[in-house]
Amino acid sequence: IPEYIELEGGYRMPRIGFGTWQASSEVLEQAVDAALEAGYRHFDTARAYENESALGRALNRWIGGNPEKRKELFVVTKLPPGGNKPELVQEYFNSSFEDLNLQYLDMYLLHTPFAFEHVPGDLHPKNPDGSAKMDHTTDLLALWKAVLKLKESGRVRLVGVSNLNVEQLERVCSVEKPACLQIENHILCQQPGLVAAANKLGVPIVAYSPLGSKALADAKAAQTGLKYPDLLQLAEVQRIAQLHGRTPAQVLLRYSLQRGLAAIPKSINPIRIKQNISVYDFCLSESEMNELATLDRGENGRVCDFTFFVGADKHPEFPFKK
């Protein structure tokens, strides 16, 4: 498996990227130092994570003003749902661009197909009853066209999408193919239909929560009362890991890579950071791949269904209709 995915325009995206969601600015800078040291060159953030400045500081320290070093990196951020209107896209891009403080960004993603109301200074606006302030007027194709336009400035090389379903992906492709589709993907939520559709359309997939995002899973369990297993503890995963002399996390990441995906595990621990990128020197057998494929739980395996934003599922573009 090559360590890069070839993207349109000759750009290359490292297959293992560094996820930064839920990493606070205080711990992120050191984690990024550790990631750079371990060999990560692909970094994924979002306006909504509120850590772009910290990521930018750590990356700029490493770049040290050397444009050749900047070229080694692949830096991704995302338009927040409160900016999901064509006339807001440039303004939100500019804020991310300033905070990351890099000469250019590699990729900019539409974070979600549903939208929040645009409330300056509040990325997660809420109604008095605690529900999310949704904006139901979203025109997904007009929005996608506005995101595509960002490439004209030269400040971002590629644009893509995240959290779209098959129908939405096909719809945006009718205007122009996104450079990637970023979705939740791990052994309990394998989304074979969406992966096949993206493959057919020629849209590379980046898997978020490739380790099952324990924090989100715990939150979902607390909210719904459903039990959600820890992927790293699953007997099948542990047995395969032992056989290869690897950790369960490495097996999960290798599984994503052998399915043809890129993956962006998040860790703030230097040992785990290193472990998560050391997945190119072993290979799961066909029977192991087949066994792991059977662990898929479909929609029941999804941890990031955005219902923690109460009312998000009422939006006309909510992607995960049951």
Ligand code: A2P
């Ligand atoms: P930590 O940051 O303390 O390492 P995901 O990328 O699926 O959202 O998963 C991230 C979660 O998995 C975080 O809680 C992270 O904790 C943990 N994690 C990351 N890498 C590993 C690993 N190699 N082994 C065990 N847990 C890990």
